[in-house]
Amino acid sequence: MKMKHAVAGVYSAAATPIKENGDPDLALFADHCRRLIGSGCHGIALLGTTGEANSFSQDERRSILESALAAGIAPDRLMPGTGVAAIPETIALTKHALSLGVNRVVMLPPFYYKGVSDEGLFAAYSQIIEAVGDNRLKVVLYHIPQVSGIPLSIPLVKRLAAAFPDTVVGIKDSAGDFANMEALVAELPGFSILAGADPLLLPLLKAGGAGCITATSNLIADSLRFIFDHVSDAVRTAEVESAQARINAYRTLSNSYVQIPTIKAMLGLRHGENAWFRTRPPLMPLSASERADLAVKFAALA
Numbered sequence: 441m442k443m444k445h446a447v448a449g450v451y452s453a454a455a456t457p458i459k460e461n462g463d464p465d466l467a468l469f470a471d472h473c474r475r476l477i478g479s480g481c482h483g484i485a486l487l488g489t490t491g492e493a494n495s496f497s498q499d500e501r502r503s504i505l506e507s508a509l510a511a512g513i514a515p516d517r518l519m520p521g522t523g524v525a526a527i528p529e530t531i532a533l534t535k536h537a538l539s540l541g542v543n544r545v546v547m548l549p550p551f552y553y554k555g556v557s558d559e560g561l562f563a564a565y566s567q568i569i570e571a572v573g574d575n576r577l578k579v580v581l582y583h584i585p586q587v588s589g590i591p592l593s594i595p596l597v598k599r600l601a602a603a604f605p606d607t608v609v610g611i612k613d614s615a616g617d618f619a620n621m622e623a624l625v626a627e628l629p630g631f632s633i634l635a636g637a638d639p640l641l642l643p644l645l646k647a648g649g650a651g652c653i654t655a656t657s658n659l660i661a662d663s664l665r666f667i668f669d670h671v672s673d674a675v676r677t678a679e680v681e682s683a684q685a686r687i688n689a690y691r692t693l694s695n696s697y698v699q700i701p702t703i704k705a706m707l708g709l710r711h712g713e714n715a716w717f718r719t720r721p722p723l724m725p726l727s728a729s730e731r732a733d734l735a736v737k738f739a740a741l742a
Contacts, residue, residue, distance in 0.1 A: 444630050445609075445610070445630065445631075445632040445650040445651075446578055446609035446610060446632055447519070447544060447578065447580055447609060447610045447632040447634065447650060447651075448482075448632060448650040448651050449481075449482030449483065449650075449651045449668060450480065450481050450482050450641075450651055450652055450657060450661060450664045450665050450668050451481060451482060451483045451484065451485040451519060451634070451651065451652065451653040451654075451657070452476045452481045452483075452484050452485065452653075452654070452657040452658055452661060453485050453488045453489065453490040453491065453636075453653050453654055453655045453657065453658070454469075454472065454473065454476060454484050454485065454486045454488075454490065454491055454658065455472075455490050455491060455492075455655070455658050455700070455703055455704050455707060455716070456469060456486075456487075456491045456492050456493075456496075456504065457469055457472065457704075457707075457713065457715035457716050457718070458715055458718035458719065458720060459715060459718075460714075460718070462718075462720065463500075464496065464500055464503070464504055465715040466503060466504065466507040467507075468713060468715050469504060469507055469508070470507045470508060470510060470511030471511070472658075472707075473486075473507075473508045473511050473513050474511055474512070474513070476657070476658070476661055477513060477517065479661035479662050479665075480661045480662045480664070480665030480666075481657060481661045481664075481665070482517070482651070482665075482668075483516075483517040483518060483519055484508065484513065484517060484518055484519065485519045485520075485521070485546055485612075485653040486504060486505065486508060486518065486519075486520050486521070487501055487504060487505065487520045487521040487522075488521045488546060488582075488653070489584060489587060489614070489700070490655040490658070490699075490700055490703060491504075491521070492700065492719065492720055492723065493521045494524070495720040495721075495723070496720075498529060498532065498533060501520070501533060502533075502536050505518065505520050505536070505537060505540065505542065506540065509540055509542075515540060515541035515542045515543070516541075516542075516543070516544075518542050518544075519542075519544045519545060519546055519580065519653075520533075520537055520542065520545055520546070521545070521546045521547070521548065521582070522534040522537060522545040522546070522547055523545075523546070523547035523548030523549065523550075523551075523582060524548070524550075525550050525551055525552040526550070527550060527564060527567055527568055527571075530547065530550075530568050531568055531571045531572055534547070534568065534572050534577065535572055535574075538572070538574050538576060538577060543576045543577060543578055544578040544579075544580065545577070545578070545579060545580070546580045546581075546582050546612055546653070547565070547568070547579050547580065547581060547582055548582045548584075548588055548590075549561050549564060549565070549581075549582075549588065549590045549592065550564050550590075551588040551589060551590050554589045554590070556590065558593055558595060558596040558599075561590070561592070561596055562596060562599055562600065562603075565579075565581075565600055565604075565608070566600075566603065566604075569604055569607055569608075575606065575607075577607050578607060578609045578610075579604075579607055579608050579609065579610075580609065580610040580611060580612055580632065580634065580653075581597060581600070581608065581610070581611040581612070582611070582612050582614070583597075583611055583612065583613045583614060583615055583636075584612075584614040584615065584636065585615055586614075586615065586616075587614075591615070592611065594620070594623055594624060594627055597611055597624065597628065597631075598627060598628060601628055601631055609631065609632055610631060610632025610633065610634060610650065611624065611631070611632070611633060611634065612634045612636050612653045613633060613634065613635065613636055614636025614637065615636075616636075616637050616640070618640055618643060618644070621633055621635065621640065621644055621647070621649060622647050625644075625647050625648045625649055632650040632651075633648075633649040633650055634649070634650055634651050634652055634653050635649060635651070635652040635653075635654065636652070636653055636654060637654065637691075638652065638654045638655070638656040638657075638664070638687045638688065638690075638691045639684070639687070639688050639691060640652075641654070641664060641667055641668070641684070641687070642667055642671065642680065642681075642684045645667065645668065645671045646671065651668060652664060652668075655694065655699065655700070655703050656687060656690045656691050656694060656703070658703055658706075658707055659690055659703070659706055659707065659710070660686065660687055660690050663683040663684075663686050663687050664683075664687060666679070666680070666683045667680050667683050667684055667687075689741055690706075690741060693706070693734070693737055693738065693741060694706065696733075696734065696737070697726055697730050697734070698723065698724075700719065700723055701719050701723055701724065701725050701726050702726065702734065704716045704717065704718075704719065704725075705717055705725070705726050705730075705731055705734055706734065706738055709731075709734070709735055709738055710738075717731070
């Protein structure tokens, strides 16, 4: 089941550490990428929502991707987010990834204007793919309407997959609607449906999905990988369910406060690295009291 998908496995929606001056900490990010692969991630979906991508400039985004490659992460294990509000910038970021040998990207739709039609979204994605003009490109669409304000309907996804069958190969569904994921699996056999919410990995794999791109993988990639590897092993059903329960506990804790600063604070507490406690505005780091409360609860999970 897993081999038929163009993109399959456990991908981390990698967080981005921040220096005291507000710049991305490229050296620490490189270390984090190595840790993620060592913990069991098949790959790293950097520069997404958890990575605060839309708070970084194009030059910073390029540098962050280049730092992962410089850390020795193979290009085929990286899947950067390249979708921004302006089509020419999405094209430029996608071409930059391809120039480095990184062929797979996660692509938000242009997201500033709301209430746009499927026709408009199809035109946008088509323009990007045709302008990039590289048959190596593999696009994972990014459906996160609660943040982007732009839902990607099943008819739109089917139309894009039919128009660009060798390029549009999957979707990260972060809406949290499992019925939508099940419908995508049913409507698009072989299309890579990737859960954006950790609690949905196990049910999605059982339904025929391809894997996940999640925030909690920054912390417990080993449990996510265990589920992916053993979901079909009847002898290990109890262990798989236990791994999912552990994942859910971490996910619940990460939602105690605003999720992205909380995930980063958990990383800071685990590794003793201050750059994880920082965010870029408008996101704000946890307060001292929030961090102290989190530390107690996090220690109980470890």
